[in-house]
Amino acid sequence: MRRFNPAMMVVWSFLIVTTIISLFPMYWLFTNALTPIQGTPPLTPILIPAFSFENFERLLTGTKHYTNWMINSLTVAFAVTLWHIFFDTLAGYAFAKKKFPLNNVLFWMILSTLMIPIHVTFIPLYIIIREMGLLDTLWALILPGTANVFGIFLMRQYIQTLPSELEDAARIDGCSEFGVFWHVIAPLCQPAIAALAIFTFVRNWNDFLWPVIALNKAQNYTLTVGVANLQNEFMTDWGIIFSGAALAALPMIVFFLLFQRYFLEGVRMGAIKG
Amino acid sequence: MRRFFQKHGWSYLFILPSMTTFIVFVFIPVVWAFIISFQKYSLRSGGRWMDPFYANYETAFTQFGGIFITAIQNTVVYSFFTVTANIFLGLILSSLIQPLSHSLRTFFRAAYYLPAVTSALIIGMTWSFIYNAQWGFANYLLRLLGLPLVRWISDPDIALASVTASAILTIPATAVVLYSAAMGSIPTEYYEAAELDGANGIQKWWHITVPLIKSTTLYLVVLYSIASFEVFERIYIMVPSGVGNSTQTIVTQIYNNGFKDLNFGVGAAQAFVLFVMIAIIAAFQFRFLQSDVEY
Known part of the structure; x- marks a missing residue:
């Protein structure tokens, strides 16, 4: 038996209370979504879910497009993520390991825009996308999504820490420049690519x-x-609204629970904000 | 020429796709937004220079009785309380979980991080449920305590405070994770030396831990300040009407001018005001919090 320690009691209650505060909003959203509610929710909050999917059924039949929205979100997030894991690694490699005229100028150009609020770009972006005839299509999200430069910066930082001997050895063995990238650099970048992929997917899924x-x-x-x-x-x-919000949050929550380690690793690498 | 391409061709090819989308969808828009902020721009006839050239900036601050100034004040108030609370809470929570076992630490970090993976929109929406005047959880608690009910997000006097409280009560997950990592990398000899000198837990924390994680604090303060100056989703979904102007923020103003009223010039001008404010704040924070400690 450990001695009763009032200081430890305070610490533990604080940790437990903050954990409840952290998880309660999402928990309550899901209990409401899983309890049949037609019209206004009851005045006494539902704290234990009924595990009924009635709201979800009404959501999927009542809203004409919910499945479209899911598919659209998936399409955009996947497309943008694929772009970034490939092309950011490629560009990051060039900026990290190659010396070519203007490399510093171009890199600083990228870096200098990192602090600019994205909102600055929206008005011209709207005009450009409209001129391209892409307003109200998924391209309107995918194309600007590929222009986020954070990944280039992240991959450059990561690739700079890799030793150059392996590349040189591969070159002596007759690898082409792309071969060096594909067979030597890309496999070594897996931890950074995982962080970048998660960051990009979550950001695009949640974008509003x-x-x-x-x-x-x-x-x-x-x-x-x-x-x-x-x-x-x-x-x-309200049943439809609760289930709609819960179902939109669910994929990211599952994603997080499955890949928790990579998420937190990504936060540490500076890739993920929250 | 041929030799130049043989030597550097690959490099340019490697950066070409990224640079292309960056230039078309970020670089050109930033420059163009700056130009538009001095123009009257319409989708049909393009841009015409304003006279005087700063007219949009003047309009930005004076239109509708200076609503943009109110919006800036709201944003500053929101940011000040949110950032301060986030940093303190992040520091305290990460300090408290630091001595725990590895698995407990992982548990708490995950519990704090979990809500952060859902979109600001869904979190804001969930808070709007909690704040619902009729069946919301906040008023349920007040009813339990026998207190008068509050119209959390429809009363103009307290809507901003409610929104701010929702942001403060969203545990600052990034701060906890980054502080934890920073604390984990402080050499244990420092603490052992302090123990020999008879320092207690709180003294060790204040004199060793806090100064040595100062660079993390700086990074987090800048990160959270930028994020809270750009607050939008939370407000858009919780207080769609803006209840009077009590919850207008800088970005809701940019949105209203740019995309509701299609007043591109004024919207662009306000976006640049936001940019300049963020740059100034970040510069100040760097000056005052810059770490001179190396270990």
């Missing part, structure tokens, strides 16, 4: 302001935009 601006028709919405509009559309049917 630009999609609200660029998308117009309900069937083209991404999940965040669609869910934000549920409140206007189903004002009084």
Whole structure:
């Protein structure tokens, strides 16, 4: 038996209370979503879920486009992530290991935009995307999504720490420049690529302001935009709103629980904010 | 020429795709936004220079009785409380979980981090449920305590405070993770030496831990300041009407001007005001928090 220690009691209660505060909003969202609610929720909050999927059924039948929104969000997040893990690694490699005219100028150009609020770009971006005839299509999200430069910066920092001897050995063995990248550099970058992939996927899945601006028709919405509009559309049917929000949050939560280690590693590498 | 391409061709090829999208969708828009901020721009007839050239900036601050100034004040108030609370809470939580066993530390870090993976929009929406005047959890607690109910996000006098409270009560997950990592890398000899000198736990924390993680503090302060100056989703979803102007922020103003009123010039001008404010704040923070400790 350990001696009763009041200081430790305070510490533990603080940790437990903050854990509850941290998890409660999401928990309550899910208990509400899993309890049949038509109309207004009860005045006594539902704290134990009924594990009924009635709200979800009404969500999928009542909203015409919920599955479209999911597919749209997935498409955008996947496409942008694929782009970044390949091309950011490629560019990061060039900036980290190659000396070529203008390399520093170009890299500083990239770096200097990291601090600029993304909102600055939205008005011209809207005009450009409109000129390209891509407003209200998923391209309107994918193309600007590929322009995020954080990954180049992250991959450059990571690749700089890799020894150059392996590359030289591969070159002597007759590897082409792309071969060196593909067979030597890329495999060594896996931890950084994992962090970058998670960061990019989550960021694009959760993105809201630009999609609200660029998308117009309900069937083209991404999940965040669609869910934000549920409140206007189903004002009084809270069951649909709860389940819509819960189902939009669920994939990222599952994703996090599965790849927790990589998430927290990514935060440490500076890749993921939250 | 041929030799130049033989030597550098690959390098340029490697950066070409990234540089292309960067230039088209970031670099050109930034420069163009700066130009538009001095223009009257319409989708049909393009841009015409304003006279005087700063007219959009003047309009930005004076339109609708100076609502943008209110928005800046709201943003500053929101940011000040959010950033301060986030940093303190992050520091305290990571200090408290540091002595725990590895698996407990992992558990708490995950519990604090979990909500951060969902979008700001969904978190804001969930808080709007908690704040619902009729069936929300916040008023349920007040009812339990026999206190008068509050219209958390529809009362203009307290809507901003409610939104700020929701941001403060969202555990600063990044701070906990980064502080934990920083604390883990402090050499244990420092603490052993302090123990020999008879320092207690709190003295060790204040004189060793806190100064040695100062560079992490700087990074987090800048990170959280930028994020809270750009607050949008939370407000958009919790207080769609803005209840009077009590919860207008800089980005909601940019959104309203740029994409509701299609007043591109003024929206662009306000975006640059945001940019300049963020740059100034970051510069100040670097000056005052720059770490001179190396170990």
